[in-house]
Amino acid sequence: MYEKIKINKNKIKFLFALILLIGFNFISYPSFQVSKSSFDQDSNEIKSSGTCSPISIDDLPSSLNNWSWAETQTWFGGGSGTPSDPYILEDLIIDGGGTSNCILIQNSFKHFIIRNCTVFNSGTVLFASGILLFNVTNSQIIGNNASNNQFMGISVLASNYNVISGNIANNNTNYGITLGDSHNNSVSENIANENLDHGIYVGGSQDNTIFDNYAIKNGGYGIRLEQAxxxxxxxxxxxxxxxxxxxxxDSSNNNTLFENYAYYNGNNGIYCVDSVNNVIENTVAHYNKHNGIYLQNSNDTIIIDNELSDSIENGIKMEGSYENWIEGTTALDNGFNGIYSGWGNFNTFRDTIALRNGHNGIYLQYNDECSILENHLSNSTENGLKMDYCTDNWIEGTIANDNIYNGIYGFVIINTLIEDTSASNNGHNGIFLQWSEDNTIINNILYDNIENGLKFELLCPNNLVYGNILRINGFNGLLIEVDCDYNLIYDNLLDSNTDKGISIGSGCDDNLIYSNFFLENGIHALDHGSNNAWVGNYWDNWTTPDSDHNGIVDIPYSFIVGSAGSIDYVPIAEDGEPWILINYPNNHDVYGINPPYYSVTIIDDYLSEMWYTLDDGLNNFTFTEFSGNIDKSTWDLLPDGTYTLIFYASDKAGNVAFKEINIKKDTVAPTINIISPVSTDIFISVPSFIVKILDANLDAMWYSLDGGLTNYTFNSNGTINQAVWGALPEGQVTITFYAKDLVGHLSYANVSFSKTSGVDPIIMIIIIGSTIGGVVVIIGLLMYLRKRRKPGKE
Incomplete structure (x- = not known):
C-alpha cells in the first residue's frame, strides 16, 4: 500500500534533518515517497555463525522486499499479517556492522511482532537504529535488546498505533527509544539506560502513552518531549x-505527567520550557541537583500532589510563567526554597507544605495577582513566605511557624491582602514589611515570636492593620519605625507582649490607632512620632470610672510613653462579660441521630470569640454565626444519654461568660410487649388489654383495629373502645399498639384474636358442666331414696 506523509515544518526540528538521511530519497517536500532502495541492506541471509544479517522490509506495492518476499526468508517466523495471526520476527541476533539499521520496516500497515531479538552495532547515519519503523502501524516491538548501537536503539518515525514494550535499549550513542512524528503509540516497561544522549525521546508526536519505563544514567535527559x-x-x-x-x-502542550519518579538528576527532576497546559501530578522528585520541578516561560500548568524534597536548589522553580496552579505539593529540605517564582503573574499556590528549606518555604519575586492560600510554611532557615516587588497578591490561611527569620517577609509589596494567617515562634517577626504600602493585614494570629508579632520598617505608608491578635511576643506586638506614616491600626488585640503592645518610632507620623485592646503588656504603648492619634482604645490598667455609663472612662489615658506625649482622651471603659441567651435547644430537649440545631443571642460591644462544648471543655468548637448545628462527627460518637451543652463567649477585654442546658440523645425506638390479649383468646364482650411499653423519652401511645386508619390514644392499660368493638364483625380481629418517643422514633406490635356472638364459650362450658353435674347429683339422690324404701331382710 502506498501513502504520502505530510510533514509540518514547525512540528519538529529533527524532521528537517531527514533530507540528509542516508538511504532516504525524497521526491518532493512537504510530501515524500520512499523508493524501493530507501533502506536496502547488503544482505538478508543468515550467516553461518547463526547471527542474522540486517533485515529490511518495505511493504510498498512496488517493493521487491515486501512482506510477501519476507515470507520466503529463512528468518521469517510465520504469520499472515492479520490481527489474529500477525507476522513474526523473533529470537534473531543481528549485528548492524556499524553501517546500517539492524531491522528496518517501512510503509507497513499489516500486523507484525518483533520479539526477543538482539540487535546491536547499527550505523552512524542519522536515525540508524537497532530497530527502525518508518510509516508503520499495527506493530508490536516486544522484549528485544536494542543496546550498543551507534545511533538509536529503537526508532519509531511517522508511525501510529504501535506497541513498544519490555525492550532494553541501553548504551546507544544517541537515544535509547525515539518517537518522531508518531501518534497513538504505547511505550511501556522498557529500559533505556546509559545512553549517550536521552533515554526516551518523543518529538512532534501526540496521543502517545509512555508508562512504566526506566530511563537511568543517560547522558542527556531521561525522557524528553519536544513539540509533543x-x-x-x-x-x-x-x-x-x-x-x-x-x-x-518547544510547545510540548497538554501533556499529563502522572506518578513519575525523578531522582538524583544532574539538573532538574522535571523541566518545562515554553510549554503550556500540562499536568504534573503525584510526582516524586528527590535529590535533584537543581530543582524538583522547573517551569520556564510555561503557563497554565497544573502541579498537584507532588513530593519534592532534597533538591540542591528548589522544590519548584518558575520563571516567566503565568496562571499556573500549584496545590497539595510537599516541598521539604530543599537547599534554596520550597517554591520559587520569579516574574510570573496570576499563579495560585494552595495547600502546599514547605518545611525545612534552606532559604524560604515560598519565595515570590516580581509576582503580581497571585493567590497564596492555606499553605504550611515552617522551619525554614530564612522565612516561611518571602515576597520581593510584588503587587496585588492575596495571602490567606497560611501557617508560618518556627522559621529562623520571619513567618512572612515582604520587601516592596503593594496592595496585598494578608488574612487569617498564623505565625508563631519565628526567630524575628511574625510578619515583617519594608518599603511596602497600601496593604491590608487582617484577622491574623501573630504570637510567641522572638521579636515582634508585626513589624513595619522604612517607608511603609497607608497600610490597614485590623482584627489581628498579637500576643506573647518577645519584644512588641506591633513595631512601626522609620518613616511609616498614615497607617490605620484598629480593633486589634495586643496581649502579654514582653516589651510593648505597640511601639512607634521617630519619623512615623499621622498614624491612627483606635479601638484596640491592650492587655498585660510590659508597656502598653510607646510613641516617638508626631501627630499620631490614639483614640478610643481599651487599656486594662485604666477601665474605670465611667460615671455616666457611656462606655468611656471619665479620665483620659495618659500613660503612652515616648516623646510624642500622646494621650487617649476617650479610653474604653469596662462593660463586663458578654450576655448570652440560648434560644434553642430548650432544656431537656431530646435528639436522635441528627445533631441538634442551636440558636444563641450573644451581646457585647467588643465580642471576641464564641465556642461550645459537650464534654466540659475537653473538646471546644468555635463558631462565628449565632445559629447552626452541633458538630456532627462529635455527636455521632456520643452514646445515648444526657449531656450538658455549654455556650461560651469572650470579649476583647478577656471577660468570659457561659450558659448551659441539658440535652438528651436517644437513638432507640420504644419497645412494646403485648401481655393481653393473646392469639388464642375468643371474646364476646369487650376485651381489655395489657401492654408493657419501655422508653425513657416516651411521648405517645395508641392502638388501632383497622391497620392505623383510625387510632385511639391511651395513657394506661384498659379496655378497647366499646363502640368500636361493637361495630366489628365476628371473626379474626387484629389490634396494633403503637408507641412514639420524643425524637419521633415509632414502634408497633400487633396480635390477632377472635370475636364471636352469643354466650361466651367459657361461660357455656361452665353452664354445661354445671348442668351435667346437677343431673348427676339428682339421679344419685333418687337412687339413694329408692334403696331406702325397700323392706330389709331379717
Whole structure:
C-alpha cells in the first residue's frame, strides 16, 4: 500500500534533518515517497555463525522486499499479517556492522511482532537504529535488546498505533527509544539506560502513552518531549541522568505527567520550557541537583500532589510563567526554597507544605495577582513566605511557624491582602514589611515570636492593620519605625507582649490607632512620632470610672510613653462579660441521630470569640454565626444519654461568660410487649388489654383495629373502645399498639384474636358442666331414696 506523509515544518526540528538521511530519497517536500532502495541492506541471509544479517522490509506495492518476499526468508517466523495471526520476527541476533539499521520496516500497515531479538552495532547515519519503523502501524516491538548501537536503539518515525514494550535499549550513542512524528503509540516497561544522549525521546508526536519505563544514567535527559502534545506519561523512573529526568520543551502542550519518579538528576527532576497546559501530578522528585520541578516561560500548568524534597536548589522553580496552579505539593529540605517564582503573574499556590528549606518555604519575586492560600510554611532557615516587588497578591490561611527569620517577609509589596494567617515562634517577626504600602493585614494570629508579632520598617505608608491578635511576643506586638506614616491600626488585640503592645518610632507620623485592646503588656504603648492619634482604645490598667455609663472612662489615658506625649482622651471603659441567651435547644430537649440545631443571642460591644462544648471543655468548637448545628462527627460518637451543652463567649477585654442546658440523645425506638390479649383468646364482650411499653423519652401511645386508619390514644392499660368493638364483625380481629418517643422514633406490635356472638364459650362450658353435674347429683339422690324404701331382710 502506498501513502504520502505530510510533514509540518514547525512540528519538529529533527524532521528537517531527514533530507540528509542516508538511504532516504525524497521526491518532493512537504510530501515524500520512499523508493524501493530507501533502506536496502547488503544482505538478508543468515550467516553461518547463526547471527542474522540486517533485515529490511518495505511493504510498498512496488517493493521487491515486501512482506510477501519476507515470507520466503529463512528468518521469517510465520504469520499472515492479520490481527489474529500477525507476522513474526523473533529470537534473531543481528549485528548492524556499524553501517546500517539492524531491522528496518517501512510503509507497513499489516500486523507484525518483533520479539526477543538482539540487535546491536547499527550505523552512524542519522536515525540508524537497532530497530527502525518508518510509516508503520499495527506493530508490536516486544522484549528485544536494542543496546550498543551507534545511533538509536529503537526508532519509531511517522508511525501510529504501535506497541513498544519490555525492550532494553541501553548504551546507544544517541537515544535509547525515539518517537518522531508518531501518534497513538504505547511505550511501556522498557529500559533505556546509559545512553549517550536521552533515554526516551518523543518529538512532534501526540496521543502517545509512555508508562512504566526506566530511563537511568543517560547522558542527556531521561525522557524528553519536544513539540509533543496530548501524551500521557505515567509511572516512569528517570534518575541519575546527566541533565533532567523529564524535559518538555518547544510547545510540548497538554501533556499529563502522572506518578513519575525523578531522582538524583544532574539538573532538574522535571523541566518545562515554553510549554503550556500540562499536568504534573503525584510526582516524586528527590535529590535533584537543581530543582524538583522547573517551569520556564510555561503557563497554565497544573502541579498537584507532588513530593519534592532534597533538591540542591528548589522544590519548584518558575520563571516567566503565568496562571499556573500549584496545590497539595510537599516541598521539604530543599537547599534554596520550597517554591520559587520569579516574574510570573496570576499563579495560585494552595495547600502546599514547605518545611525545612534552606532559604524560604515560598519565595515570590516580581509576582503580581497571585493567590497564596492555606499553605504550611515552617522551619525554614530564612522565612516561611518571602515576597520581593510584588503587587496585588492575596495571602490567606497560611501557617508560618518556627522559621529562623520571619513567618512572612515582604520587601516592596503593594496592595496585598494578608488574612487569617498564623505565625508563631519565628526567630524575628511574625510578619515583617519594608518599603511596602497600601496593604491590608487582617484577622491574623501573630504570637510567641522572638521579636515582634508585626513589624513595619522604612517607608511603609497607608497600610490597614485590623482584627489581628498579637500576643506573647518577645519584644512588641506591633513595631512601626522609620518613616511609616498614615497607617490605620484598629480593633486589634495586643496581649502579654514582653516589651510593648505597640511601639512607634521617630519619623512615623499621622498614624491612627483606635479601638484596640491592650492587655498585660510590659508597656502598653510607646510613641516617638508626631501627630499620631490614639483614640478610643481599651487599656486594662485604666477601665474605670465611667460615671455616666457611656462606655468611656471619665479620665483620659495618659500613660503612652515616648516623646510624642500622646494621650487617649476617650479610653474604653469596662462593660463586663458578654450576655448570652440560648434560644434553642430548650432544656431537656431530646435528639436522635441528627445533631441538634442551636440558636444563641450573644451581646457585647467588643465580642471576641464564641465556642461550645459537650464534654466540659475537653473538646471546644468555635463558631462565628449565632445559629447552626452541633458538630456532627462529635455527636455521632456520643452514646445515648444526657449531656450538658455549654455556650461560651469572650470579649476583647478577656471577660468570659457561659450558659448551659441539658440535652438528651436517644437513638432507640420504644419497645412494646403485648401481655393481653393473646392469639388464642375468643371474646364476646369487650376485651381489655395489657401492654408493657419501655422508653425513657416516651411521648405517645395508641392502638388501632383497622391497620392505623383510625387510632385511639391511651395513657394506661384498659379496655378497647366499646363502640368500636361493637361495630366489628365476628371473626379474626387484629389490634396494633403503637408507641412514639420524643425524637419521633415509632414502634408497633400487633396480635390477632377472635370475636364471636352469643354466650361466651367459657361461660357455656361452665353452664354445661354445671348442668351435667346437677343431673348427676339428682339421679344419685333418687337412687339413694329408692334403696331406702325397700323392706330389709331379717
Amino acid at each position: 502534545t496530548f501524551n500521557f506519561v505515567s509511572g516512569n523512573t528517570a534518575s541519575n541522568n546527566t541533565n533532567s529526568g523529564f524535559y518538555l520543551l
